[in-house]
Amino acid sequence: MKVLVTGGAGYIGSVVTRVLIEDGHDVVVLDDLSTGHRDAVPAGVPFVHADIADAGDVLAREPFDGVLHFAAKSLVGESMNRPELYWATNVCGTRHLLDAMRRHSVPRLIFSSTAAVYGEGGPDGIGEDTPPRPTSPYGTSKLAVDLMISDECRAYPLGAVSLRYFNVAGAYGPCGERHRTETHLIPITLDVAAGRRPHLEIYGNDWPTPDGTCMRDYIHVLDLARAHVVALQHARPGHHAIYNLGNGRGFSVREVVAAVERVTGRRVPVTVAPRRPGDPAWLVADDSRARAELNWQPQADLDTIIADAWAFHQQRRHTDGLAGGGTTS
Numbered sequence: 001m002k003v004l005v006t007g008g009a010g011y012i013g014s015v016v017t018r019v020l021i022e023d024g025h026d027v028v029v030l031d032d033l034s035t036g037h038r039d040a041v042p043a044g045v046p047f048v049h050a051d052i053a054d055a056g057d058v059l060a061r062e063p064f065d066g067v068l069h070f071a072a073k074s075l076v077g078e079s080m081n082r083p084e085l086y087w088a089t090n091v092c093g094t095r096h097l098l099d100a101m102r103r104h105s106v107p108r109l110i111f112s113s114t115a116a117v118y119g120e121g122g123p124d125g126i127g128e129d130t131p132p133r134p135t136s137p138y139g140t141s142k143l144a145v146d147l148m149i150s151d152e153c154r155a156y157p158l159g160a161v162s163l164r165y166f167n168v169a170g171a172y173g174p175c176g177e178r179h180r181t182e183t184h185l186i187p188i189t190l191d192v193a194a195g196r197r198p199h200l201e202i203y204g205n206d207w208p209t210p211d212g213t214c215m216r217d218y219i220h221v222l223d224l225a226r227a228h229v230v231a232l233q234h235a236r237p238g239h240h241a242i243y244n245l246g247n248g249r250g251f252s253v254r255e256v257v258a259a260v261e262r263v264t265g266r267r268v269p270v271t272v273a274p275r276r277p278g279d280p281a282w283l284v285a286d287d288s289r290a291r292a293e294l295n296w297q298p299q300a301d302l303d304t305i306i307a308d309a310w311a312f313h314q315q316r317r318h319t320d321g322l323a324g325g326g327t328t329s
């Protein structure tokens, strides 16, 4: 298929772009490079430096079979302080994209939704039919888009799939997490293991969980990418399908730290800091619907996810000459 990948210079979008190309698809990437990197887009893939609000200019040039829409603001903590950014980019930006898709008769949409739409979970996995109660503007904005897409599919022949990712981590070859300001647990913990930060701050040790730290469900970015390729085939006109993508198993922040120490053979000093506003205690997926209907199955366990992220981290250290504290770039 000929597809447009918005946010294809970002972490997940760049991995999915690679996997789509390996699967024989013809990809164009659109990204404003606000958090992405031009060099994350594979060589030879046409790149458009633009905002999603202007995606119509690209869709007007030639027929597209689908759009994979990753471009977004996506940090829970930031969204608590700057909610307007989340409504403008995630909701208004996607509204413009949907209008352009309709104008240019693009039949398929794969949307990056999130576990953050559910709000507080619990030890039992969260299924797609759980009533959404987001605890942050990030989650609210993504839920608003999911609802907007459902309305669009009811009224028009668009076929859409929302994939609700749980915590994505790991790397695929030259593509991994390298946000200018990193907030995600695994890359920060790897920075500590590498001696680039003095310690990890654990955001709260008094949560209602077995060891008092937050529980999350980590999924390898390559497992996630493969689900997108399947979902593209699965989109049916006038239908909006929603699938959780996780591993179905929760790990606490302290368990992630222990896994990083095990995989890297390095010590990770920690301190306990206050809870981060907007964080739920538990987010663990019931991903049985994706396994059954998409015939998809995640392969990588937590140690593999961390080992691949660590290999990427070490490789960036060499290519970027990174040393000492600071952020990845």
Ligand SMILES: NC(=O)c1ccc[n+]([C@@H]2O[C@H](COP(=O)([O-])OP(=O)(O)OC[C@H]3O[C@@H](n4cnc5c(N)ncnc54)[C@H](O)[C@@H]3O)[C@@H](O)[C@H]2O)c1
Binding pocket: 006, 007, 008, 009, 010, 011, 012, 013, 030, 031, 032, 033, 034, 035, 036, 037, 050, 051, 052, 053, 069, 070, 071, 072, 073, 074, 089, 093, 112, 113, 114, 115, 164, 165, 166, 167, 168, 169
């Ligand atoms: N990382 C996770 O664990 C996770 C979990 C659930 C959902 N998601 C979703 O997956 C998607 C990708 O996340 P990521 O971790 O790769 O983030 P990322 O920040 O690395 O990638 C987002 C990309 O979108 C681009 N972008 C942002 N605003 C844009 C705009 N207005 N116009 C054009 N491009 C724009 C950025 O430059 C960046 O390249 C997001 O929609 C996010 O909400 C991520």
Ligand SMILES: O=c1ccn([C@@H]2O[C@H](COP(=O)(O)OP(=O)(O)O[C@H]3O[C@H](CO)[C@@H](O)[C@H](O)[C@H]3O)[C@@H](O)[C@H]2O)c(=O)[nH]1
Binding pocket: 074, 075, 076, 114, 115, 116, 165, 166, 167, 168, 183, 184, 185, 186, 188, 200, 201, 202, 203, 204, 214, 215, 216, 253, 276, 279, 283
């Ligand atoms: O320095 C840190 C960073 C994180 N955490 C904790 O680690 C857990 C995971 O945090 P993080 O890696 O920032 O991911 P989340 O906030 O869980 O959000 C990610 O996972 C969500 C789905 O679960 C997605 O919607 C978001 O886009 C994605 O950023 C949370 O409990 C944090 O409080 C710390 O204790 N210290």
